[in-house]
Amino acid sequence: MFPALRLVSDNHSSGHGPGESGRHVKPTNGHKRKATLLVVEDEILIRLATCDYLREQGFRVLEASNASEALSVFAAGEPIELVFSDVNMPGRMSGTGLAQWIHQQFPDVKVLLAAGESSGPEHASGEFGMVLIKPYAHETLLAHIKNLLMA
Amino acid sequence: MSAKPKQKSRSLPSTVMILEPDVLVRASLAEYLRGCGFKVIEGQSSEEVFRVLDSDIKVDIVFAEARLAGDLTGLELAKRVRAQYSGIDVILTSGIANAADRAGDLCEEGPLEKPFHPQELLKRIHILKERRRTSLPS
Structure with a gap:
């Protein structure tokens, strides 16, 4: 089975991350x-285009090239609010497994x-979250991210 | 971003491609370099570096860990970049402390002030790695 995290859950749910830089991480009660x-x-090429776009929109964006790297980022205690993941990835954990x-x-x-599906609806509800169908416009991605962060 | 813009007269390299296999080291270096004004591309393999260099994305500097586990060593990567692509500098680093120092040097030339001292960057990387070590069973 997939590894369970020890330790970091409490740290994470309080909204405090590493905080050593004092620059990105602040308590959660402000909207700024x-x-x-x-x-x-x-x-x-997809990762960097997506991440550049989201940074331009004002987010702090961390990148992982597979699910195992994503677990590392969580384990390091980064204050992640939302994960946007491809479903199909190499390695032992898929995007669905990660979700x-x-x-x-x-x-x-x-x-x-x-998810890679060239036709059909542009989004669907999956078991563990919303699924965007590729190709999607960056603006569509942004709208979904904003909706999820506000929910 | 809290750093203040600096005036620089000469034209500056703007895009840095980082090649670093460890995601936590890579992300930390990338955020640091973004903090002093570079556009940063994060790659985890030499294959990814060439995917980017062969695309229409302009890269000024490849910042790579020399001790790579894949089929190319850092030195071989540097040779191939220099032979096949013109105008791209390659900075080879050896280990995390050296990478943090070199990132600090690069930041000195960056468009913005350094976000914090490279020693702080190194400290941050060690803390992140230690958290991973103690919370993710391998």
């Missing part, structure tokens, strides 16, 4: 704080998945 997103995508793990370990973290 930059929300931290984690983007998980194995194709680098399930997050749902169990960090129920407050929002999850948005992207």
Whole structure:
């Protein structure tokens, strides 16, 4: 099975992350704080385009190239509010598996998945979160992220 | 971003591609370099570096860990970048402390003031790695 996190849950749910830099991480009760997103995508050109776009929109964006890296980022105690992950990734955990793990370990973290399907609706409800169908416009992604962060 | 803009007369390299296998080290270096004004691309393998260099994305500097586990060593990567792509500098680092120092040097030339001392960057990386070590059973 997937690894369970020890230790970091309490740290995370309080909204405090590493905080050593004192720059990105502040207590959660203000609206000014930059929300931290984690983007998980194995194709680098897609990852960097998506992450650049989201940074331009004012988010703090952490990047992982597979689910295992995503677990590392969670384990390090980063104050992640939302994960946007591709469903199909190499490695032993898929995006769906990652979504399930997050749902169990960090129920407050929002999850948005992207699935490769060239036709059909642009989004659907998956078991562990909303699924965006590729290709999607960056604006569509942004709208979904904002909705999830506000929910 | 809290750093203040600096006036620089000469044209500056603006895009840095980081090649670092460890996600926590990579993300920390990337945030640090973004903090002093670089556009930063994060790559975890030499294959990813060439995917980017072969695209239409302009890269000025490849900042790579020399001790790579894949099929290319850092040195081989540097040779190939220099042979196949013109105008790209390669900075090879060896270990985290060295990478933090070199990132600090790069920040000195960056468009913005350094967000914090490279020693703080190194400390932050060690803290993140220690948290991972104690909370993720391997």
